[in-house]
Amino acid sequence: MVYPAHHRQIVEELMSGKFLLNNEEHFNSLKENESFYTEFFKVSFDLELIMKPEFCYLLSKDTQENFSRDVSIFIAILSYELDRDGRNFIESFDFNEFTFEEIDNYFLNSSFIDLIESNKTLRDNESRRTLLNGMARRNIIYKTFEDRFTFTQAYKVFVEFAKELALKRIKGEPETQNVES
Amino acid sequence: MIKAEPRTILNFLNTYFDVVRDLFEYQQQDGLITKEVFDMICHKHGAQMKSRLREYRVVRSIGSDFEMRDVYFKLMEFLLFEFKPLLPETIEKYKGAISELFMKIRKSEHSDRDILQERIKNLSGQVREFVDLVERNAFRLLAETRDLKSNIDRVQYREKVHKASFWIEYYILPLNRILDVNHSESVTSKLVEVCEYANRKRLDYSDETTRSEYEKLYTQLIQTNQDLLKQSKILTNELIPLLERIRTESLILTGFIEFLRNPYKVETPPLLKGTRTMVYAKDMYFKVREFFEQFQIEAPVIVENSEADFDRWIFDRTLFKEKLAASMPVNDFFGWCFKALKKDFDQIETDKFFAVTGLLFDEELQIDYSKKSDRVSIETTTSILDVPKLKIEPAIKL
Known part of the structure; x- marks a missing residue:
């Protein structure tokens, strides 16, 4: 059997929880063989392959995942603070480079300080570095230098989540709740 | 009938502009001027003020209340640039009027010359009013949208979404349909049709004075179509994307704020759950390396040898x-x-x-x-x- 080009890299990266981005060479191979990989991951590992025009990723049935929650809180607070600062946060995510220092300033002066201090991955500069390194490993951000980064299009997963949540709340639909993790 | 000279009325408007503006603002806000408001505004200027306002036909009685006459209301709207956006349904009525006049012009091509010329002039008047309304509406919508974007009134995100959706749904998209030249039912496409007809007739109509009327209508319509195209571009290139962005951004922020209210009670986007790594796993080497790398950066420890000689004997x-x-x-x-x-x-x-x-x-x-x-x-x-x-x-x- 002949496997698609970059098969090993595709499987290894997706299985390690990475987002594959459309500017990467192996993304095209994955896109060309979308139906094969959808079936491959479903049959082999019972995982769902999510294909978007700009990125793709795998997800498991078990959604009790703290990393996703921490990233969601991080992006939510940053969006709120950027907007409060008069910046268009979607444009900033798309085109701007952020420095760690800038992020620290936003978080230190945030009105969500109670939430930040109670979260061990966000409470101080060091823990935020660790979270950002984790996000870089998963291709949610791209580190341009040691202390600078840009967002990749993978941030849209979290933005879509917020949009859906808002629509549910506006329509008055009850939100499915998690057991506190 | 107004007895006063036009200049007298203009002088009155000039001297008592504040009074007329106050009346205009109340009329704009509430749709009429209540008796109490009318009395309050006129009170400080003496009893003569009320009679003058009636004499110059600035206001008229509606039961015990008052309303500003349309001509003054429009004048004040124009002077203050305070246009209230009109529902596109109101603007669309011009399509009926224009179509009706156009049909009659075509049918009466060879009948009475005078009525034909009157109809051409009336059609021109309707077109003028239509363009004027479209321009005012587009201007007002742009101002409203920019206000919403700058959010000086500190409108809540949810309210912003609602407002943006409201403007798009009830004002901008219907107005865009009216202006869409590619849509056969739009007013603009009707105007293009009239323009083509006027173009032919200005050249081949037998009567010279009628040809001249067609010529004027044609020139007006050429300009009108350019103006409408400009307004249509403002709507499609600026207003709709701006409002869409306000709606999207506000929606996302509403979602994030709702999430941050209680982030541990909401399901976050599912991602791949991390698996436990066995010691024989292929990537174990990298994971261990990553683990140890965090200890690589350490503060230097300086050990100084003590020169003092001491016995290392320990009592057993x-x-x-x-x-x-x-x-x-x-x-x-x-x-x-x-x-x-x-x-x-x-x-x-x-x-x-x-x-x-x-x-x-x-x-x-x-x-x-x-x-x-x-x-x-x-x-x-x-x-x-x-x-x-x-x-x-x-x-x-x-």
Whole structure:
């Protein structure tokens, strides 16, 4: 059997929880063989392959995942603070480079300080570095230098989540709740 | 009929502009001017004010209340640039009027010349009004959208979404349909049709004065179509994307704020759950390396060698206790300690001697003091110690 080009890299990266981005060479191979990989991951590992025009990723049935929650809180607070600062946060995510220092300033002066201090991955500069390194490993951000980064299009997963949540709340639909993790 | 001279009315408007503006604002806000408001505004200018406002036909009575006459209302709207956006349904009525006049013009092509020319002039008037309304509406919508974007009124995100959706759904998209030249039912496409017809007739109509009317209509419509195209571009290129962005951004922020209210009670986007790595896994090497890398950056530790010479001898209590037990009973405890040390060392330091004498406090020993108060002398490297002679025996267990 002949496997698609970059098969090993595709499987290894997706299985390690990475987002594959459309500017990467192996993304095209994955896109060309979308139906094969959808079936491959479903049959082999019972995982769902999510294909978007700009990125793709795998997800498991078990959604009790703290990393996703921490990233969601991080992006939510940053969006709120950027907007409060008069910046268009979607444009900033798309085109701007952020420095760690800038992020620290936003978080230190945030009105969500109670939430930040109670979260061990966000409470101080060091823990935020660790979270950002984790996000870089998963291709949610791209580190341009040691202390600078840009967002990749993978941030849209979290933005879509917020949009859906808002629509549910506006329509008055009850939100499915998690057991506190 | 107005008796006053036009200049007198204009002078009145100039002198009492504030009064007319106040009346305009109330009319704009509430749709009419209540008697109480009317009395309040006119009160400070004396009784003559009310009669003048009626005489110059600025206001008219509606029961006990008042309303500003349309011509003044429009004048004030124009002067203050305070246009209220009109629902596109209101603007669309011009399509009916224009179509009706156009149809009659075509049918009466060869009938009475005067009525044909009147209809052409009327059509031109309707087009003028239509363009004017479209321009005012687009201007007002743009101003409203920019206000919403800058959010000076501190409108809540949810309210912003609602407002943006409202403007798009009820004003901008219907207005865009009216202006869409590619849509066969739009007013603009009707105007293009009229324009083509006027173009032909201005050249081939038999009567010269009618040709001249067609010529004017044609020139007006060419300009009108350009203006409408400009307005349509503002709507499609600026207003709709701007409002869409406000709606999207506000929606996302609403979602994030709702999420941050209680982030631990909402399901976050599912991602791939991390798996436990076995020691024989392929990527174990990288994971271990990553783990150890975090310790790589360490503050330098400086160790200074002490130049002071010190004996590393450590007292082995168990060993000496065994030796003591083997020598029991001991008549001279301190003498025994000295001799025991002497077996290992040539020179006995005072601290070594004291360390061994600590055995005396063992509870398993029974100490007898000499009745004669006999004393012995112990010589260490630094001191001569005068100590009592103590007899040691194993304690009797009860």
